[in-house]
Amino acid sequence: MSHIVVIGAGQAGASLVAKLRKSGFDGDVTLIGAEPVPPYQRPPLSKAYLLGEMELERLFLRPESFYSDQNITLRLNETVTSIDPDAKTVTVGGDVIHYDHLALTTGSEPRRLPATIGGDLEGVHVVRTLSDVDAMSASVTPGARALIVGGGYIGLEAAAVAAKSGVAVTLVEMADRILQRVAAPETSDYFRALHSSHGVDIREGIGLDRLVGVDGKATGAVLSDGSKVELDFVIVGVGIAPSTRLAEMAGLTIDNGIAVDELGRTSDPSIWAAGDCASFPHAGGRIRLESVPNAIDQAECVAENMLGAATPYVPKPWFWSDQYDVKLQIAGLNVGYDRVITHKGDKGAVSFWYYAGDRLLAVDAMNDPRGYMIGKRLIEVGKSPAPEVIADSETDLKSLLRT
Template sequence: MKVLIIGAGHAGGTAAALLRQYAFEGEIVLAGSEAVPPYQRPPLSKAWLKGHAELDDLLLRPDSFYVEQGITLRLGVTATAIDRAGHSVAFSDGSSEPYDALILAPGSVARKLAIPGADRPELIELRTLDDAERLKAALGPGKRLAVVGGGYVGLEAAASARALGAEAVVVERMDRVLARVASETLSTFFTAFHRAQGVEILTGAEVTAFEDTASKGGGVRLADGRLIEADAILVGVGALANEALARDAGLECLNGIVVDQTARTSDPAIWAIGDATHRPIPIHGALHHRLESVPNALEQAKQAAAAITGRPAPTPEVPWFWSDQYDLKLQIAGLPDGADHRIVRGVPDIGADPVGFAVFHLKGHRIVSVEAVNAPAEFMAGRQLIARATSVDVDKLADISVSMKAVAS
């Protein structure tokens, strides 16, 4: 039996390793469009930008692992078409690979702005090592970074720019940063914290064009006429599922490649994992969602590897995410869909010593999501309570003098 994996990122690389861990003895081919083996992407906006990590630190596994495990790497090639009837995949170099089981792990692609200058070559998207290298080369003392989009990656990049001595300005179209992914409490806190570190944050600011400037590398034109000049412009306005290959092959897609709880697609010989999938979230009932996170990639890699090797399906996990900015660690568990009220535990004050608080999203007396800043106990207990779907005493939850162990008991 031969398993072909398309996409050599965190999801694809983990699936290949898990197949061997689960005693799969057949052929494994792992193909990716980048020229490097599978590596971690979260550090690109943090440790890598600040020069605190080398390539070996980012690699999921050393080159020798793939040789020892008999995993064939095909790097620097892009899959162009799936022949489902013939069980083969065509590649950009004119070659093709047959398969008995196919795992699609194509990840996501950056959302593009439909405005003048959006195709300018100097604009940077932070998706790959090459992107991160371009951005790192443009930062340093006396430089200025403009970030279009106030999401996690943009804020992380702004924090890294400040650590490198560069100025940073964040331009967000919505009325607050993190508007699509976090509560207002979190948005307010991170806005204040970034501003205290010297980051300029502009909200409710519509970008209308990218332009040449006389003194800097480029400029961001706003709807109100202002021109923000910068040495580097990072565009991070969200990501789309990289579903074109699957869609062209006739697989069911809906804001991502539709899969079941085993990560299997509408074709029984094809699985899909990672950022590109639209998947069920059993821990949240009937909810289906597209998740962009390393934990999601790992969970679905386990699901696909278990299904292919005939192992029992793994226990469904609580979705979780994280972001590191300055000395702040944000950890989020669960999804707030269906929540009807919130409880803030601790004080979201940037001047607190130490800084630490959590926002719990509840449906009745049951926690469905927690956002924790420098609050590991709240994150861990919240994650456990979400998984158990048990009711909590909301008065105890709100009282910081009551331990999370007591709240969870």
């Protein structure tokens, strides 16, 4: 009987082992996670969970009993220290476990501030795990002062939750504008105005020079323009990096993550990868997607391919972000866009449509589920409405699916 071992008990790992069983695999399955709790949802951590609107048990992707019911060995609070591809073994704790196939769903790790500028002071937080959010929860109280470092989606979501909790928030982004790496100026302008309306002090084109502290606790910051900010805690949202340490130790090919082929197989034919940690072929190059939908879809595809399906993974990228009472939904990838068309909907709904020439690439939709769903469908079937049609607020977007 064969044994499939999965390292990384996040969204991708949980999806992969569940799909193995659903697809009829009756061999041994072991899922190894470094955290002490079963696989859980990460997006609600810094929002509903931190706000006290979601209890811990509701975070879990499945009840812990699911794994025993499905004869999946769940090893929690354990760290894999090495992989031996020649012997086909992994070492975890004091055990050496043999595998026939191994899947790496190790996810990603938040980038942290270096200790040389105060990153090791007490009160400096990142947002990634349950323990990260539990550690900062006591600080998020009315009247507290927070510095958010980074104006991407992680930083903006953290700013929204802090502001809703009555925290005085200053956010610094060293790029010229928030969301510069991932979105058009129109989207940046929308969210800058949204946060400003909730009292967030956004400072763009300004970086963090250093944090200062008293008795080992962060109490202030000196910014790159020489200004100073008094604070009670710091949230760092400067991006994430793929977790590739084990893959590197195993000698696997690394290319902006663990490099896999169109099936999800790494440079070792017995080792696979999926989720945030994996880069895969796409549009003549390689891409790595950091999203829950990709983690689920790619992991399920890899599970089937481990069982012989030989189905290439074709991503259908979509993302979301919740800030205050605004739900941002993103369809497609905006890489290579040369213009953005605005479509205004009802009751303040708005969407920004990214084009490269006459080809539709992506849509950012704010409180506009219709625009999002129609844009997503158009992108998936390869249809590109004329930009002037999108720009007309009187256009019935649904009609575009019929033309």
